[in-house]
Amino acid sequence: MPEREITFREAVREALREALRADERVFLLGQDIGIYGGAFAVTLGLIEEFGRARVIDTPISEAAMIGAGAGAALVGSRPVVEIQFSDFIGIGMDQLVNQAAKIRFMFGGKATVPMVLRAPIGCGTGAAAQHSQSQEAWYAHVPGLKVVMPATAYDAKGLLHASLLDDNPVLFFEHKLLYPMKSAVPDKPYTVPLGKAKIRRSGRDVTLLAYALQTVKCLQAADLLADQGIDAEVLDLRTLRPLDTEAIAESIKRTHKAVVVYEAPRTGGFGAEIAAFIGEELFDELDAPVMRLGGLDMPVPYNPNLEQALVPQPDTIAGAVKKLLNRR
Amino acid sequence: MLSVENKLDMLRKMLLIRHFEEQAEELYMEGKVFGTFHLYVGEEAVAVGACAALQPDDYITSTHRGHGHCIAKGADVKKMMAEIMAKDTGYCHGVGGSMHIADVEQGNLGANGVVGGGIPIAMGAALGCKLQKNGKVVLGFFGDGASNTGNFHEAINMAAILKVPVVFICENNHYAMSNPVKNALAIADISERSGAYGIPGVTVDGNDVLAVYEVVAESVERARQGKGPTLIEAKTYRFKGHSKSDKNVYRTKEEIESWKARCPIKRFKGYLAENDGVPVKKLEDIESQVEQDIAEAIVFGLESPEPTLEEARKMVYA
Numbered sequence: 001m002p003e004r005e006i007t008f009r010e011a012v013r014e015a016l017r018e019a020l021r022a023d024e025r026v027f028l029l030g031q032d033i034g035i036y037g038g039a040f041a042v043t044l045g046l047i048e049e050f051g052r053a054r055v056i057d058t059p060i061s062e063a064a065m066i067g068a069g070a071g072a073a074l075v076g077s078r079p080v081v082e083i084q085f086s087d088f089i090g091i092g093m094d095q096l097v098n099q100a101a102k103i104r105f106m107f108g109g110k111a112t113v114p115m116v117l118r119a120p121i122g123c124g125t126g127a128a129a130q131h132s133q134s135q136e137a138w139y140a141h142v143p144g145l146k147v148v149m150p151a152t153a154y155d156a157k158g159l160l161h162a163s164l165l166d167d168n169p170v171l172f173f174e175h176k177l178l179y180p181m182k183s184a185v186p187d188k189p190y191t192v193p194l195g196k197a198k199i200r201r202s203g204r205d206v207t208l209l210a211y212a213l214q215t216v217k218c219l220q221a222a223d224l225l226a227d228q229g230i231d232a233e234v235l236d237l238r239t240l241r242p243l244d245t246e247a248i249a250e251s252i253k254r255t256h257k258a259v260v261v262y263e264a265p266r267t268g269g270f271g272a273e274i275a276a277f278i279g280e281e282l283f284d285e286l287d288a289p290v291m292r293l294g295g296l297d298m299p300v301p302y303n304p305n306l307e308q309a310l311v312p313q314p315d316t317i318a319g320a321v322k323k324l325l326n327r328r
Numbered sequence: 329m330l331s332v333e334n335k336l337d338m339l340r341k342m343l344l345i346r347h348f349e350e351q352a353e354e355l356y357m358e359g360k361v362f363g364t365f366h367l368y369v370g371e372e373a374v375a376v377g378a379c380a381a382l383q384p385d386d387y388i389t390s391t392h393r394g395h396g397h398c399i400a401k402g403a404d405v406k407k408m409m410a411e412i413m414a415k416d417t418g419y420c421h422g423v424g425g426s427m428h429i430a431d432v433e434q435g436n437l438g439a440n441g442v443v444g445g446g447i448p449i450a451m452g453a454a455l456g457c458k459l460q461k462n463g464k465v466v467l468g469f470f471g472d473g474a475s476n477t478g479n480f481h482e483a484i485n486m487a488a489i490l491k492v493p494v495v496f497i498c499e500n501n502h503y504a505m506s507n508p509v510k511n512a513l514a515i516a517d518i519s520e521r522s523g524a525y526g527i528p529g530v531t532v533d534g535n536d537v538l539a540v541y542e543v544v545a546e547s548v549e550r551a552r553q554g555k556g557p558t559l560i561e562a563k564t565y566r567f568k569g570h571s572k573s574d575k576n577v578y579r580t581k582e583e584i585e586s587w588k589a590r591c592p593i594k595r596f597k598g599y600l601a602e603n604d605g606v607p608v609k610k611l612e613d614i615e616s617q618v619e620q621d622i623a624e625a626i627v628f629g630l631e632s633p634e635p636t637l638e639e640a641r642k643m644v645y646a
Contacts (some may be wrong), residue, residue: 027459053459059489064482067448072456074437074449075387075464079456094479098442099449106428107438108420109643143644167646 003184011153011185012042012118012174015160016080018189020050023078026164027054029065030082030118039084040120040179062092069115070100070169078164079115085131086119086173089139100169101144112167116160121149121173122213122263123307129299132307134264139171140240140273146170146194147240151215153183155238158192166194175213195242199251203233206257206321209248209274211237214261214312221317232321240270245277252278256287259320263311266294288327293320330380330541332604336614338380338537339600342372342593343618345396348405349568351622352395352412356572360630361412365426368396370535370567373592374499375400377540378467378562381548387435387453387466389446391499392427393566394439397469401436403429409625415632422635423643437466443504444470444477447496451483454494454551465551466494467544473504475518484559488525493551495544498561499534505570506578522559534562535592538599564592 006014019026028043028050034057037044047055058065062083069081083089089096096117103113123132140147146168150156156174163170200215201222208218215236222232235251237244252258258278260271275290295311312320330338349369355361368375371393379388379400390397398408403419411418412426419429430438437453440446450468457464474480475498487494498518502509515521522529528550532543540562547558565587569576576584600606 025460056490058486059482061482061486063479064448064451064486067445067479067483068452068455068486071389071437071449071452071454071466072459073452074432075453075456075460077456077459079452094442094445095448099440099445103430103438104646105640105643106420106424107430107432108418108422108424110420111430111432111438112646114646146645 003186005182006153006185007180007182008153008156008174009040009042009179011157012160013044013046014185015157015164016043017046017049019161019164020046020054022189025076025078026080027056027077028080028082029056029058029068031058031060031084033057033082038082040176043082062088063095066092066095066117067099069117070095070103070113073113073115074103074111080164081115081117083117083119086121086135087130087133089117089119089135096169097142101142104168105144113169114167116163116170116172118172118174120176122175122177123300123311124177126302126304126307128302132300134262134295136173136240137264137268137270140270144169145241148172148194148238149212149240150238151178151212151236153181153185155192157185158190159194159238161189162191162194165191173212177213181216192238194239195244197235197237197244197247199233200236201232201234203231203255205231205255206259206325207233207235207251207255208259208261208317208321209235209237210261211240214263217312217314218261218317220314221321224314224318225321230321230325245281248274248278249282252282252285256285257324259291259293259317259324261293261312261317263295265297266292267297269294288324291320291324293317332606334380335600335604336606338376339596339611340614340618341376341400342537342596343615344405344621345372345375345399346593347618347622348395348399348408351626355413355626362414363425364571364573365412366393366571367566367568368393370587370591371499371501371564372396373537373596374497374534374540374562374564375469377537378497378544380541381545382465382467385435386464387437389437389450389453389466389468390439391446391469391471391474392439392441392443393471394427394429398429398431398436398439402434403431403436405621405625406628409629410632413629413632414634415629416635417628417632421639421643423640444474444479446470447474447479448483450494450496451487451492454487454492455490458490458492463552464493465548468494468496470496470498471504472498472500472502472509472518473507473512475521476512484525484527484557487557488527491554491556493554494557495547495551496557496559497544498559500561500563501566503566503570503579517561519559519561527557527559529559529561531561531563534564535590535595537592537596
């Protein structure tokens with residue numbers, strides 16, 4: 001029997017529903033997540049099944065929401081906090097970075113903060129500069145946090161289950177353009193382990209390293225390149241912290257060339273971290289310098305053509321690969 | 329109702345705080361305690377009066393001036409002394425320090441280096457308790473300075489809406505570092521702010537341990553019955569500076585002396601002698617036992633080993 005296909009959005013919702021059913025310590029907290037179903041309709045229908053006590057609509061108070069997650073996690077609950085757009089996490093940054101991320105360490109390893117913070121991320125919806133950012137590097141920079149960025153519906157469900165079982169604060173970023181995308185997803189709970197990358201397409205000539213929506217863009221770029229006789233491997237990192245350096249090394253040892261592709265502004269982005277790792281640890285394997293293809297260093301513009309041009313697209317990725325391969 | 333034994337235990341804890349702090353200051357001068365810390369001398373009645381109204385398995389969140397709250401909640405002064413000496417036997421294996429002492433098992437969800445940072449955590453912990461239906465209550469301590477942060481407003485509003493079992497206790501010691509409270513608030517009493525959130529608010533003499541106990545006990549009971557949060561303002565004063573770098577140039581000797589004359593410990597001793605007929609000898613015995621406990625804690629701290637980097641690295645992730 002062929003496996004059913006569901007959307008990324010449905011996969012996230014399904015993981016939440018299964019976790020709420022399986023573990024009474026789990027509850028959801030966020031703005032408009034009840035009857036409204038969340039700004040991106042991810043939690044639609046959950047309040048009907050689990051009630052207002054476990055699907056809690058909050059006022060617009062990001063610091064209090066994130067702090068509520070940390071406090072509840074400290075006393076044995078397993079909260080899932082939804083921040084409506086990742087851009088707004090900054091309003092509660094102290095509670096995330098100074099509190100949730102550091103509590104375990106500051107307490108000498110004697111406490112756990114098992115909370116998941118879910119937020120839509122990324123551009124492509126015409127929502128302009130304050131609703132479209134990709135700030136994963138801010139959070140991946142903080143010891144104590146984990147950062148998860150799935151690219152498929154299957155991974156969204158499995159990684160969310162793994163995040164819910166994890167005893168650390170986990171940031172779970174959902175790229176908005178992935179929500180309607182479908183893939184085969186088992187209708188039972190399962191986990192995809194944090195810290196394991198996945199080869200989405202095998203290739204010999206170059207490794208494209210990406211995560212979230214850029215994985216999809218890289219696969220499209222690989223198709224374009226295949227038409228021109230270039231065999232690109234696409235490695236989906238899936239989690240940034242912990243980072244699967246082993247899988248990165250294995251791929252580079254096969255292809256000897258790397259392009260890191262990410263949507264966030266190029267300068268100081270997480271792509272630099274990956275490029276630096278490859279440069280430091282795999283220098284002898286490289287036939288060319290590691291290339292970073294990030295977003296432009298600009299707030300996200302409203303104009304749809306400019307917005308498209310801001311971040312890597314299949315043709316720009318393919319172009320960057322050809323430039324790298326033609327390097328002498 | 330508090331028995332005489334209860335009250336003597338409260339006095340013992342107030343004395344333990346006073347002697348702990350005075351010795352910590354000495355040790356700092358000798359270079360045996362590091363970094364910075366914030367002494368609670370003069371404010372003992374707030375922590376002790378409030379924590380006396382809790383059950384042992386209730387929770388507290390604390391502040392950067394947290395030693396008093398830890399002791400009042402039942403912390404072991406040996407482990408506290410070891411922590412401020414950065415030793416492995418301390419509450420946080422010497423990596424947390426004065427501003428991060430926590431003991432989750434005993435209900436202490438941590439001191440906090442960020443002013444106001446613990447207020448949302450207190451609300452969240454209370455939300456967890458409510459969802460778990462475990463009957464526990466959370467006391468969230470913070471200072472007058474914290475009452476001007478967004479965390480205060482967001483957390484109290486959310487606590488009021490969700491009717492979670494939390495009691496917010498503002499220790500108004502009249503200064504946020506050097507800024508007098510009258511320069512930071514346009515109202516006379518911080519407890520007035522409770523009206524904005526539809527919860528009860530009360531101001532109490534923070535140098536009167538029994539008065540603090542009574543208002544907190546009432547609020548704790550209210551919270552336990554599912555009636556939601558209360559905002560309590562305890563007016564008190566720190567005898568010492570803000571932290572170890574404070575030269576105290578922003579307040580007069582006369583002002584400090586006038587508050588020292590209202591010392592909460594002296595006052596409570598007087599009360600116990602007069603109203604409960606506790607002999608002076610008994611009070612002296614308690615104090616000498618406390619002095620001995622602190623002396624032992626210092627030896628324990630000094631003789632303890634330091635943490636290793638390898639162990640510290642393991643604490644980052646669960």
